[in-house]
Amino acid sequence: MFNFYFDTRHISSAVYQFCIQIGNIIVEYLNYTYLAPAKVNFVLKIGEKNPANNLHYIFSIIRRVSVFDRITFKINEDGNKLKVIPGKTILKQLDKKELEEYADNLEKKLSDDDNLIIKASNLFFNKINLKNKYINAAVEKNIPMQAGLGGGSSDAAGMLNILNRIYNNPLNYDELNSIAVKLGSDVSFFLKEKDALVAGNGEIIIPIAEKSLKKYYIAVIVPKFGISTKAAYEAFDDLVLTKKINYYNILNLNFSSKLDILKNTNSANESDSINAENYCEAVKLKDLNDLSELGIGSEFENDFEDVILDMYPVLKDIKNFTIQQRTDKKAKAEAGMLSGSGSAMFGVFKTAKDASAYIADIENKTFSSQIKFKFLGETDFKEKLNQLKS
Structure with missing residues (x-):
């Protein structure tokens, strides 16, 4: 974003240090803004736990959606400050009393040092050995919490990416991702800034070329409650135990070894995006709609639905409504499903x-x-993103 280059062969050390100081002053004077998109899981399959960290292996196809948090911040030396307020998309859907309650809830849950934005910036500055650097940030929150839409993870990944650009890319993708994995399983996905296949414990990210993906319009419906991801996984484990069903076999067909081959391309370069043809060659699929080789029944499938829809009847009502709409030919929905763990x-x-x-x-x-x-x-929001940035 802002680059400061000096030819040290022709200036003294004192002048060089002065130039660096001027550059840092400029960096700290400026306001920075970025937009963090939501995500939905078109596919989410849950495997057994990784014995090394007790986290479930997953396979997922994740797509970003044009619902955005807007984060504005300055870099300073006076300590972290964070203000979280409801965004415009939220504002127009709440009455005055609801808005006050929602704003208070945001402030209590998000405006402290446990916020992923603050954690991300702290870890970044530590990684590049910058002392006494903090952020003063304001977040316009449009992505609801605990909804399976990845809002906090997206905010954190956006902060890592923009800080890296501000400081002239001192960290490569692997170094940035080493921070991302400490923040949450979806942060690595958002770090790539592309729709992707995700596997392992969320750290294996294989971007999909845009030309290989269909454009869809996404109607997102959020109920008056959130769901803890941890609680959702615990409920799914109980379901597997009580009904004696199997976890999804991610190791089937040597899929993990094929991912190992592909994950070697996980750097930040544009050329790392694989197209459908290359991906399908690796996993012996005809195209991204033919997922039967991986034990997946369709383009849209989420294992969490087996347990979450029974726990929360309104979610099953929404699912059944979508099915009935298709049956009555009142709506042309390709699918209606849960995102993430809901x-x-x-x-x-x-x-x-x-x-x-x-x-x-x-x-x-x-x-x-x-x-x-x-x-x-x-799902294809380049034009809208440019409009929002302007």
């Missing part, structure tokens, strides 16, 4: 008109009183 559900549509009609129809259902937020996003 609580958000989402419908997948080929047109914005169909997605908007789906959201409007939900207003008339009895379960609509249990819904807090409704968003319309899209």
Whole structure:
């Protein structure tokens, strides 16, 4: 973003240090802003636990969606400060009392040193040995918490990427990712800034070339409660135990070894994106819609639905509503499913008109009183992102 280059062969050490100081002053004077997108899981398969860290192996196809948190910050030497407020998308969906309660909840849960943005910046400055560097940040929060939409992870990954650019890319992708894995399983995904196949404990990220992906409009439905990821995994483990079903076999067909071959391309270069043809050659698939070789029934599948929909009836109501809409041919949804471990559900549509009609129809259902937020996003959002940045 801002680069300061000096030819030290022709200036004294004192002048060089002065130039560096001027550069640092400029960096600390400026305001920086970035947009952090939400995500949805088109596929999420849960494997057994990794004995090294007791975390489940996963295989997922994750796509970013044009619902954004907006983060503005300055770099300073006076300590971390963080203010979190509801974003514009949230504001228009809440009345005055609801808004006050929501804002208070954001402040209590997010505005402290445990916030992933603060953790990310602290770890970055430590990694590059910069002392007494902090951030003063304001977050306009449009992505609901504990909804399976990756808001906190996206915010943290965005902070890592922009700090790295501000300081002239001192860290390569692997070094940045070594920070990301300490912050959460989805942070590595957002660090790539691309839709991707995700495996392992979330650290194996294989970006998918844009031309290999269909564009969809995403209707996101968020109920009046959140779901803890930890609690969701515990419930899934109980389901496996009580019903004596098997975890998804990620090691099937030597899939892990094929991923090992591909993950060697995990650097930050644009050329690292694989297209569908190359990926399918590696895992013996015809295309990204043909997932049967991996024991996956369709392009849209989430193992958490086996347990979460029974725990939260309104989520099952939303799922059944989507199915009924398809049966009655009132909506042309490609799928309706849970994102991550929830609580958000989402419908997948080929047109914005169909997605908007789906959201409007939900207003008339009895379960609509249990819904807090409704968003319309899209998976291909370069143009929208440029408009929001301007």
